[in-house]
Amino acid sequence: MMALALLRRYGTLIGFVLILAVFWISLPETFMTARNWLNTTQQLSMLMVVAAGMTIVMAMGDFDLSVGSAASLAGIVAGALFIAGYPPAMAVGAALAIGLAGGAINGVLVSVIGILPFIATLATLTIYSGLAFVISGGKTISGKSIPESFGNFAREGLPLGEVGGVALMLPNLTIVAVAVVFLVWVLLEQTTFGRRLYAIGGNIEAAYLSGVPVRRLKLAAFALTGLSAAGAGLMYASRVASANPTQGSGLMLNAIAAVFLGMTMSEQGEPRILATVIGVLILGVLDNGLTQLAVDSYIRQILVGAIIVLAVSAGALGKRGRR
């Protein structure tokens, strides 16, 4: 009984640890190194930021399909302002503001007008993506248009000293991702705002009857998700030192997947930010490890899917219980 309960609760986590162990054994030299992990966290930082934002709306039981487009749009807006000669700080600020506004629009559609989140954010996905195309003329903004300082941000970091003759640094993108995760953690776990979001997610009827201002909170939550998407879009643009109207599109499904993976780790199946972090790491570590093992791209796809199924099965089987 005890073992089953542990499996139920920590099934996915155990799966994650097993994945790590397999890679560590197969790649003894390169996988479990500070360098590789610093690299991996940097690679995952954009996804992490979007997934953190996604956790906010998913805590309320909603979700947001438009994050990928919002990320692309933010990158394009910043790029267009760079071209127009605005200082980087201003361009970045404007791009974040666009994200916040885009998120707020989602919030209005969902909470004030009352459109199902799936349709509302699918529609805005299309709209924001269209806007990104229109603003950029469909082209990639890159090269000299992008200020040095902006492109360098993603390349720099906090020096951590040398290990084995190689200089290590904590990448700026990783720092940003950690900071965002911390802020979202505080928001969701330590403030009335966050707790109310969980109340809405757990039983919207009960929350409403108890006087929770459901509409207002939904709006705010969606706005924050939009803001985080814009942040991720800027990180992405900085990392590729260019802005492209489709570059965020891969983020949405992965972010939702990371949150869902995390949800398999919480007792009542609610999204939790720290569990989302594990979800992101699972997705990222699989990619990193399988690439290092030089597994064929197609086989890798199959393996990623199969491993995810296995990782969550243990927890699911334990949880199945009655039905």
Next chain:
Amino acid sequence: MMALALLRRYGTLIGFVLILAVFWISLPETFMTARNWLNTTQQLSMLMVVAAGMTIVMAMGDFDLSVGSAASLAGIVAGALFIAGYPPAMAVGAALAIGLAGGAINGVLVSVIGILPFIATLATLTIYSGLAFVISGGKTISGKSIPESFGNFAREGLPLGEVGGVALMLPNLTIVAVAVVFLVWVLLEQTTFGRRLYAIGGNIEAAYLSGVPVRRLKLAAFALTGLSAAGAGLMYASRVASANPTQGSGLMLNAIAAVFLGMTMSEQGEPRILATVIGVLILGVLDNGLTQLAVDSYIRQILVGAIIVLAVSAGALGKRGRR
């Protein structure tokens, strides 16, 4: 009060009719012609079949992200068997069987193992897509490998006589789509199977305690969705006379969107097959009409999103009621 109730119930439908009216007025010569509609229905037939299958799982409150990959996989399997020299009927049968099996695997993961549908079908999305790549070697199967009869199927239809000197025909693909919609309608609306799916979708606990065999039904429903995805994949392959490991990928989000659009039309927000048909038509007509109007591709994206928001807003505002 009466007007509001009508708006609530038929908001999206009214939106659809308005869209039709605008296109009719802007394109008096070409939009509302038999020819254009036969064409449009043919274009939409694959999406219609997938969306019909999606309606089945969504009636239970689940959904299936793997339909696009399953469609691609079915096309590739048929293509590979064509190359291997099997007769078309056998290749088609095998591809459909693969779809059914893939759907059943989703069903097992969701209902027997108990994985959240989102994760389970996202994982199988990756797996089926990987399989399609592996089987095809990543290449498009086309040309002489595809039997004439298979490629011709999508080009032929039921002759409807001549109108204005042009021969009209009811395309085979449209006939298939209508047949699938009819079958799904019978299944969901006229049989105990469908009634029980809706009960599960309404309150799974109550359905279970009332003796509904939840696990078995979920498995069957997912299997049927997989079958429909495979059918759509074959239709697609026939239409483009080739099979490509990614060709189904656009279907998933659109199919879910169509069902959700339909859901805005039913009183309790449950998916209904006939409402799904309207959802598919809305998506398709927007594309068709805006392209005929030669609206710039990017602006068209924005318009599609905005029009969807407007079309469902009326219904949503009416429904908002309490919260």
Next chain:
Amino acid sequence: QSKVAVITPYLAQPGTQFYVEAFQAVAKEKGWDVNVIDTSGDVAAVISRIEDVVNQGVDAIVINVDPAQVTAGLQSAKNANIPVVGMDAGSDPLLATNVTSDGVAMAETTATYVVDRIGAKGNVVMFVFDAFPPVQIRGAKADEIFAANADIKVLDRITPDVSDGGIADSRAKMEAVLAANPASGSISAVWAAWDQPALGALQAIEAAGRQGEGIVITGIDANPQAREEVAKGGNLEATVAQDFTGIGTAAAEAVAKLLAGETIADPVIFVPTKLVTKENAAN
């Protein structure tokens, strides 16, 4: 045994597969251990995968993506002294060289073909994709050529949805264009920046029963399906054969040089292209 990583977001594209195969053929001869990595359209993931293989200590890297967007990865390769070769990528100081077809020249070839065939007069439908730089420059060149002919009107400049491979959505878009322009002769030509939309347009025209109107279609890439159609002598009259195999081979040879410690002087190596028409489509 040298380890070489080939990284691309576009492995599903038919062209990419040909050069990857040609590359692998050479690699096999030379006894390299090749790791082909596809990031399914995600450009930032290309950076990540470059970092991964740098970390893993490969001897050379081949990329098939706009280098300007993966500078961070190229930089990390440079820091580790690992040479990077572009395979139909784009020029960049961080690349040892880029092996490619001349996209501008290809677009020029087909656009000029169209202009000649329709007598520099009529309505043209364009299928473009500006989000991908190598295809974007083709569209830009074609724009330029059509704009230079006062009697040519670009009826629509369509960006199809490519997530399904590009044929089906292009066909649907073309069907709508045909429906909106029902008169015979109202569309003179379809210029497509690559073959899939050309095929989609062809199917739409055939399905509408308007193949007799003499609508000229051209593509670029000469993929097998397009070649077959060109050989049939239908509306799809021309496409340009990029020598994918040649690109793959040339890229492999560039890698071989680099592995041998040599340097490559040319920042771009152009592999010649060839216009494919009914006459030469069979070979």
Next chain:
Amino acid sequence: MTLLSLSHVAKAYAGVPALSDVNLTLAAGEIHALMGENGAGKSTLIRILAGVIQPDRATIEMDGRPVTFESPGAAHRLGLRFIHQELNTVPALSVAENIFVGRRYPTRAGVFVDWRQLHATARAALDRLGITHVDTRRKMGSLSIGDQMLVRISSAFLSEAGAPARLYVMDEPTAALTREESERLFRVLREIRAGGGAVLYVSHRIDEVMALCDRATVLRDGTTIDTGRVAEITHDDLVALMIGRKVGEAYPPPATRPSGEVALVAQGIGNGALADVTLRVGKGEIVGIAGLSGSGQRELLRTLFGDLPLRRGTLELDGRPYHPKSPADAWRAGFAYVPRERRSEGLVLSRPIFENVTLAHLASQSLGGTFLRPRAERAFAARLGGDVRLRATGPGQLALQLSGGNQQKVVFARALSGNPRVLLLDEPTRGVDVGAKFDIYSIIRDMTANGMAVILVSSDLPELIGMCDRIAIMREGRMTGTVSARGLNEETLLNLCYGRGAEAAA
């Protein structure tokens, strides 16, 4: 002194009036009962006060000034506190957080939740109702339904700065409570009355109302029939006022004696929740299960019904082994079940009445077991609905549009839909008005006369004593004894439940 006055309140749903003309005044320092049969409009009136729905027409004054309640938050700010009829909890959150849902959490630095303070305050709120056995850190969803209800109730008594409570509105708070728990609630309500607060109280338990309340207002068909002092009216007259007819006895007498033939035998059954339970129920017999809440009564029913696994022991039905793997098996074997929580466990709320009624035996209502015959289903559901005095616009009405008591009747109608051989009842008459209760009891009696066996779990001791032939007592998953219900009094039964004087009974 009048605290709140409501006049000419009207509310219609899609043209069908739920309230037509309700008039009510509440004075500070009184406990005021709101009475009426199922569907009379009590909960609708309360939802209006709570700002959940808006009336079509109403004049509402507080302290003589006109007020409106446009949202639950607004009603709260005006000092109104609610316990709604249905259990509204957030299962994924802790008990403490459930108490604070919708309230301001205590914070440090004005931002961060002060968890220690939160739990301390929640603890105090629970203690006030004597709920010492519930840890504030537990997840709400892991509590028994009775405990969840107690937690919800305690949240109404949270003292708050800024919005002092003046009126407590309670819609059938005791429906899921034991007598002791109810008594503790009454003590608190009396304290509130003594402190000058007011209570509007809804219950179908007439005795409770007679003992607790000062005045009562009776609604019928959405209209105020009468208001008066409780002390000046008799039990029977109050009932007559509510349901428009006299009900003599509360429980119909048994028509025949059980035949003695055995229907169901459980021999030493056990699993995670049950230990060595042995029980036999004869044809035509009604066996009650009594015990403190959380003693395993619910688990016993769920095990018999194939939901919980049978790990040890054997079951026999009509002399043949019976081993259900799922509720579907149980229904097929001739069992029927009325679960405790009608909304979460019983009904598909978004579907019409007839679909809910026929769900368990749908195949037998269909053509060839496959094709639906909605018209026949409607007729069937209408007939069963009539039997249980269901009050609805028709069998096509959605379950969620029904009043609480009428929803309960739908669940009951489903249980009767296949002429069950064994009927498992978990609090079957919760929220059902006195008149309808009598009718339901009569149906049970009729069916037992035809050989149906019944197992009845109820926290309503008079119901157990009034309906059962025998009563089995459970404690911590075990059977501790069985007594004949004849001549049993409530005090003895309660003592048995507490394990006092068990020897005497054995």
